[in-house]
Amino acid sequence: xxxxxxxxxxxxLPTMPEPSNSPxxxxxxxxxxxxxxxxxxxxxLDLMVAPGECFGLxxxxxxxxxxxxxxxxxxxxxDSGDVELLGLRWDRDERELRERLGIxxxxxxxxxxxxxxxxxxxxxxxxxxxxxxxxxxxxxxLDEKRxxxxxxxxxxxxxxxxxxxxxxxDPDLLFLDEPTTGLDPQSRRQLWDxxxxxxxxxxxxxxxxxxxxxAEMLCDRVAIVDHGKVIALGTPQELIGSLGAEHVVEFALxxxxxxxxxxSLAAIDGVIAARRxxxxxxxxxxxxxxxxxxxxxxxxQRRLELAQLTTHSATLEDVFVSLTGRQLRxx
Amino acid sequence: MSEQRAKGDTSADATGLRASSLYQLITVRFKEYTRExxxxxxxxxxxxxxxxxxxxxxxxxxxxxxxxxxxxVGPRSAALAASLRGDSGLAVEELAPDSAAVALRTGxxxxxxxxxxxxxxxxxxxxxxxxxxxxxxxVNDAIQRGAGRADVMTVGDQHVRxxxxxxxxFVVPGLLGMTIMGGGIWGLGYSIVDQRRKNLLKxxxxxxxxRSQYLGSYVxxxxxxxxxxxxxxxxxxxxLFGVPMRGSLFAIATIIVLSALAFGGFGLLIASRSKTIExxxxxxxxxxxxxxxxxxxxxxxxxxxxxxQPFIKxxxxxxxxxxxxxxxxxxxxxxxxxxxxxxxxxxxxVCFAIALRIFRWR
Numbered sequence: 001x002x003x004x005x006x007x008x009x010x011x012x013l014p015t016m017p018e019p020s021n022s023p024x025x026x027x028x029x030x031x032x033x034x035x036x037x038x039x040x041x042x043x044x045l046d047l048m049v050a051p052g053e054c055f056g057l058x059x060x061x062x063x064x065x066x067x068x069x070x071x072x073x074x075x076x077x078x079d080s081g082d083v084e085l086l087g088l089r090w091d092r093d094e095r096e097l098r099e100r101l102g103i104x105x106x107x108x109x110x111x112x113x114x115x116x117x118x119x120x121x122x123x124x125x126x127x128x129x130x131x132x133x134x135x136x137x138x139x140x141x142l143d144e145k146r147x148x149x150x151x152x153x154x155x156x157x158x159x160x161x162x163x164x165x166x167x168x169x170d171p172d173l174l175f176l177d178e179p180t181t182g183l184d185p186q187s188r189r190q191l192w193d194x195x196x197x198x199x200x201x202x203x204x205x206x207x208x209x210x211x212x213x214x215a216e217m218l219c220d221r222v223a224i225v226d227h228g229k230v231i232a233l234g235t236p237q238e239l240i241g242s243l244g245a246e247h248v249v250e251f252a253l254x255x256x257x258x259x260x261x262x263x264s265l266a267a268i269d270g271v272i273a274a275r276r277x278x279x280x281x282x283x284x285x286x287x288x289x290x291x292x293x294x295x296x297x298x299x300x301q302r303r304l305e306l307a308q309l310t311t312h313s314a315t316l317e318d319v320f321v322s323l324t325g326r327q328l329r330x331x
Numbered sequence: 332m333s334e335q336r337a338k339g340d341t342s343a344d345a346t347g348l349r350a351s352s353l354y355q356l357i358t359v360r361f362k363e364y365t366r367e368x369x370x371x372x373x374x375x376x377x378x379x380x381x382x383x384x385x386x387x388x389x390x391x392x393x394x395x396x397x398x399x400x401x402x403x404v405g406p407r408s409a410a411l412a413a414s415l416r417g418d419s420g421l422a423v424e425e426l427a428p429d430s431a432a433v434a435l436r437t438g439x440x441x442x443x444x445x446x447x448x449x450x451x452x453x454x455x456x457x458x459x460x461x462x463x464x465x466x467x468x469x470v471n472d473a474i475q476r477g478a479g480r481a482d483v484m485t486v487g488d489q490h491v492r493x494x495x496x497x498x499x500x501f502v503v504p505g506l507l508g509m510t511i512m513g514g515g516i517w518g519l520g521y522s523i524v525d526q527r528r529k530n531l532l533k534x535x536x537x538x539x540x541x542r543s544q545y546l547g548s549y550v551x552x553x554x555x556x557x558x559x560x561x562x563x564x565x566x567x568x569x570x571l572f573g574v575p576m577r578g579s580l581f582a583i584a585t586i587i588v589l590s591a592l593a594f595g596g597f598g599l600l601i602a603s604r605s606k607t608i609e610x611x612x613x614x615x616x617x618x619x620x621x622x623x624x625x626x627x628x629x630x631x632x633x634x635x636x637x638x639x640q641p642f643i644k645x646x647x648x649x650x651x652x653x654x655x656x657x658x659x660x661x662x663x664x665x666x667x668x669x670x671x672x673x674x675x676x677x678x679x680x681v682c683f684a685i686a687l688r689i690f691r692w693r
Contacts, residue, residue: 103537108531109529110531111526113366122352122359123538125352125355
């Protein structure tokens with residue numbers, strides 16, 4: 001699948017089916033624009049999410065993910081563009097959409113003086129149909145905390161409670177905005193399990209994240225977003241495969257070493273792309289077992305010494321770096 | 332409350348009334364409120380403490396003694412002081428000229444008597460101070476008598492101290508009005524802005540919750556809370572201080588409910604846009620402070636010049652206080668209180684109309 005945003009727009013849009021009454025898409029977004037003052041937060045964004053799919057918007061902070069998801073949630077009005085959810089539109093069907101969507105906002109502080117159970121029961125009361133309060137609390141594994149005040153919960157527990165409030169109406173389409181940001185690894189893993197369970201029920205999920213591992217773990221398909229545009233779209237495997245490199249080698253030389261020129265790095269056996277990073281070099285390689293000895297031989301020949309050498313399998317992070325020249329993390 | 336009975340897994344499946352979102356919103360309001368000890372103090376403890384304090388400070392006691400000074404310039408001063416001491420309503424000191432001037436300036440004495448040459452006497456006092464004018468009358472009376480003036484007519488005093496004319500009787504309706512105002516403005520303003528600041532308001536409108544129920548839950552829970560607050564304050568002041576309640580219960584209840592709605596609308600309007608606690612606190616103080624001063628909580632609003640009276644009368648707290656006083660102290664019924672009721676009704680309608688139009692839900 002092609003994933004250069006500009007090309008894809010030209011090729012795919014004319015064949016995009018017009019939205020019809022029988023929703024082929026759980027979510028359909030076309031030509032979305034939204035600007036704040038002079039910042040174009042969303043700049044001509046297109047998305048299609050199939051029913052039952054877990055779809056991820058991956059991008060650095062400020063890429064326009066939250067603006068996009070809040071427009072989809074009917075909490076922000078776009079400057080222009082179409083949004084259709086479950087075959088329904090915000091201007092016509094707000095009431096029904098509110099019943100059928102589950103929403104977790106990026107930063108919500110639920111009332112601290114209420115208990116877990118009171119909070120879930122309040123949210124349950126808003127929906128005409130849905131799960132039982134006890135059921136949902138069990139699902140997010142907060143049984144032991146049901147009589148605890150929200151203010152006393154840990155970050156991970158609060159996030160699970162927010163998830164409980166999002167799914168208590170038994171939604172057909174669930175929006176999660178940065179569901180694990182700021183959590184410790186164990187809490188993140190626990191939330192991933194819960195989201196995976198919800199996915200197994202055949203419901204559609206759209207989530208935003210700036211964690212590549214989260215997108216790889218949870219999402220059937222991922223749109224990489226930067227500067228308000230989709231710059232790549234596909235399954236995590238497709239996106240990583242599109243690099244043509246299965247591995248990434250990062251190394252750094254001792255201080256004071258003369259810089260290595262890109263041409264000689266690119267000429268190393270098995271290297272597909274090479275780039276200089278702050279404090280070192282990064283090579284995308286197709287055959288690690290040939291590249292590493294060749295790299296060491298090159299360094300020995302130049303009498304250069306390594307300060308550091310690491311390798312990892314290619315990830316969505318590397319896809320983002322190769323598309324933008326910037327890194328997702330550290331932002 | 333309800334969940335004390337709720338145990339076991341079945342509790343989660345609320346049915347009927349308990350499952351309704353309005354009921355849930357109202358009970359949540361109450362829980363949040365009663366779990367906030369400070370809020371409870373400010374709505375119950377504070378007005379009662381204030382009433383106790385004022386009741387003690389202004390309890391019925393013999394008329395105040397008026398402090399005066401005689402400037403010590405020689406034997407004539409001692410004679411004057413002696414004749415003044417004959418009046419039990421006067422506390423007399425003899426002071427050097429400097430100290431007397433200081434005492435007058437700082438208000439420690441209301442009047443200074445300066446014996447001058449040729450047997451004349453000069454009074455120094457601030458003629459805008461009521462106690463100073465009283466002192467002038469008493470001192471002059473005592474000095475003239477001491478100098479040999481005789482009364483030409485026989486008079487007698489009969490003291491009438493009636494319930495309803497004491498300061499505590501004046502101030503309790505004012506405290507009640509202040510409680511209603513504070514409850515409406517703080518109760519709605521602070522809590523709504525806090526929820527907006529925490530993104531909770533945005534989260535709630537992302538559900539099918541009817542927005543009218545959200546606002547309605549505030550108004551209803553406010554009215555229920557107010558009923559308790561008012562009952563406590565009124566019960567306390569009638570039992571302990573014997574503050575009269577001469578009007579009908581229906582009339583006072585109507586005044587209180589209408590006031591609560593007017594101030595509820597006022598609070599909603601103040602909270603309709605702010606995104607920070609600092610912002611809304613500023614607005615609340617800005618709107619409440621003038622009313623504390625102008626609307627006759629601790630002293631009568633009649634003290635202000637007549638030019639500003641129409642403005643003062645148009646303030647909601649003035650309307651509330653005037654109506655409560657007329658009802659409690661003079662037994663006025665609603666038919667006699669229509670100007671105040673009209674003012675409150677107008678505030679209610681205008682505030683709610685604007686607030687609902689400009690309310691920021693996210």
